[in-house]
Amino acid sequence: MKRERLQHNFSEWFSDILRNADIMETRYPVKGLFVWLPHGLKLRNFVFAIMRGLLEQSGHQEVLFPQLIPENIFRKEAEHIRGFEGQVYWVTHGGRDKLDVKLALRPTSETSIYPIFALWIRSHADLPIKIYQIVNIFRYETKMTKPMIRLREVTTFKEAHTAHAKSEEAEAQVREAVNIYKRFFDELGVPYVVTKRPPWDTFAGAKYSLAFDTLAPDGRTLQIGTVHNLEQNFARVYGLKYEALGGKQHYVYQTCYGVSERVIAAVIMAHGDDVGLCLPPHVAPIQVVIVPIPFKGREVPVEQVATAIKNELAAAGLRVHLDERDLRPGNKFYYWERRGVPLRLEVGPEDVKKEQVTAVRRDTGEKQAIPRGVLKTKVKQLLEGVTGDLRERAWKLFHESxxxxxxxxxxxxxxxxxxxxxxxxxxxxxxxxxxxxxxxxxxxxxxxxxxxxxxxxxxxxxxxxxxxxxxxxxx
RNA sequence: GGGGUCGUGGGGUAGCUUGGUCUAUCCUGUCGGCUUUGGGAGCCGGUGACUCGAGUUCGAAUCUCGACGACCCCA
CATH class of the missing domain: 3.30.110.30 (C-terminal domain of ProRS)
Known part of the structure; x- marks a missing residue:
């Protein structure tokens, strides 16, 4: 559908969507902090469930490290500090007492995780280590902030950290990470390019950094994922040594890679249109909405049929919602379109009589009658179609840019x-x-x-x- | 890093220049009622706002300063 407003007035379009689709409350009274609303949070959780699945499949284990890092440990890696110094929030007091050692609110977790790696790594048999966590991080942004895109509290930061015996293994890990991210973005239909960042843009403390960028509708690129080869930089600072077969001590080689809630902004931008949100079925909190169309005085059991259809689709594993509110159908159509529900089913007297359901795709507006007998199969087919077409359209636009x-x-x-x-x-x-x-x-x-x-x-x-x-x- | 604009019900706005019938306008939302239902229905009734603090003044949405917040442009 049309993407005019989205392209010419992207900023406004984006903030409207956050409110109209119940994604975020943007009026929290601290700059750069925002509230996830139920619908938005569900979207977020489905998106990151895909990430969890990919990481677990490839042998990563989920952990959860503390949010506070003591200043002396945080400051050990000089270059890393130079990269983050101006952006760190500090906890200086505990109750009424001033703390002897200030605590940093993590801007990222290398300095919180690696000292603990040092305790875990003894021998080559302890390697490789591949862990990840999904946490919040804080960065004191002085620029204009924007929900999901430039935040002071990044609420959703997936960071993975690995340690390896050999340099080649770290290189291979970088490749694996790139492939995981490609599969992740492909699943979401978010187009990207991968580049090796120039030296001045390399992650503080890394040997080199790779990054994924997508394109916002206003023509600017948005970084949506990074993969870093840390070599032995952190290992030397935090003493990450293992004993090899011959009995010698060696420093480990490390990588880390991260993705944040920016990816959700990317999903919204990639598929939305002037009506509002348009979600890929895999991550849509509601995949199918059923709108009954009753007529007074007609002896047609529209409600019962709608309920039966809902139960049938729910039993088939679909996230389906029956809208029974006392509103006129047209109103409901707009309501669910704004929220990005990929498929709408209408059940009216005509449909009941003909033993069919009218299906309307969110992405194309295409309308078709589905016989009741093949409903389950056909709905799944349509959703697959939406997934594929969204991805294709997004990539086409991207390549043209x-x-x-x-x-x-x-x-x-x-x-x-x-x-x-x-x-x-x-x-x-x-x-x-x-x-x-x-x-x-x-x-x-x-x-x-x-x-x-x-x-x-x-x-x-x-x-x-x-x-x-x-x-x-x-x- | 530098510059600029702005802040009025849940959202969008009028009013501010020239302080005073502002008891703050309109649209939308929301709540209640009646009537309706194949693309944002209609009517009636209700709800709900001058960002915060200090100052000037007999009197501040309106003028001054500050804080917080939002947006835009340039590098």
Missing amino acids: IKEAPDTETIKRVIQKRGGIVRAPWCGGKACGEALKEQTGWDLLGEEFDGRAPAGDCPICSKRAKVSVLIARTY
Whole structure:
């Protein structure tokens, strides 16, 4: 359906959706903190259930670490601190007493988890360790905050941390993480590019960082996932050593990777339209809504039929809701469309007479009659269809927003004009990267990961390009 | 990092320039009633607001300062 308002007035569209679809209450009186409403929280939980499933399948174990980190431990990794110092909330008092050692509200959990890893890791047999947790983190943002996108309390931060005996194993883990995230975003129908972040944008304390970016309707990219190879940086600081077969001590190699509630913003942006939310069936809190259409004076048992249909679909494992409110049907149609329910079933006197149900897809508005006998099968089919079509449409739009550009002027102009992502040739040098950023005025996402061979020369130094670089206006 | 705009019921707004019948307008929502129901029904009745603090003044939604919050632009 139409996506005009969404593209031209994205900010407004997004905040309207949060309210109209009961996703979030945005009026909490502290900057950058927001309240998850029941419908939004269900959506969040279904989204992260997919993530849990993928992580468990690949041998990750869920843990839960404390939220407070003592200052002295937090400050051990110098580079890490430099990256986060300005954004940390500190707990300085306990009741009326000033604390001797301040406590950091975790902005991320490396410094909380790794000292404990040091206690757990004794021998090569203890490795690898692959754990994850889904927690809240705090970052003191000074920029304009935005629900789900730029927060002072990120309420939903999935972070995984691994430790390995060998460097190659850490490299392999990075690959695994990338694949997990690809499957995650694919399941949600959220399109992405993967890049290796430039040196100045690498996670504080990492050897290198990979990142997933998607595109908001206003043409800016949104980072929705990161994967870091920490090598031995943290291991050396926190003393993560194991005894190898020969009896020698070695530092471990580590990786970490994270995804936050930004992914939910990405789902909303990828599939929504001017009417409102449009949710992929896998994560929709309600997958099918039934709207009965009664007529006074007609001797037709619309309500009974609607209830029977509801029970039938619920028994088939679908999340189904029967809307029995005393409102006119049209009102209910708009109500559920705004909330993104993927499929609506109408049951009226005509349907009852013909032993059928009228089905309407949220994404296309397409309407069709389904005979009662094949209802279960057909509804599941339709939902599968919605899932596939949403994913396809989102990727199509995304691909159309990626342009090739050979020189800085074109890069600058293309992004200025329509946003999106520009792919350009790059020698890979840091100085040229910085010059590209400087001269175009836009941000370097980084070197395209697993990208195809670039055509042409680096626009800065004119040497033969080694890689493709992706450039965009970022959130 | 720098600059700008703004804050009135649950949401959207009028009023502010020139302080005073502002007992604060309209739309929407919401609650009760009647009537209705294949795309946001109608009528009647009710509900509900000047962000907070300090100041100027006989008098502040309106003027001044501050805090908090929201939004936009540039780097």
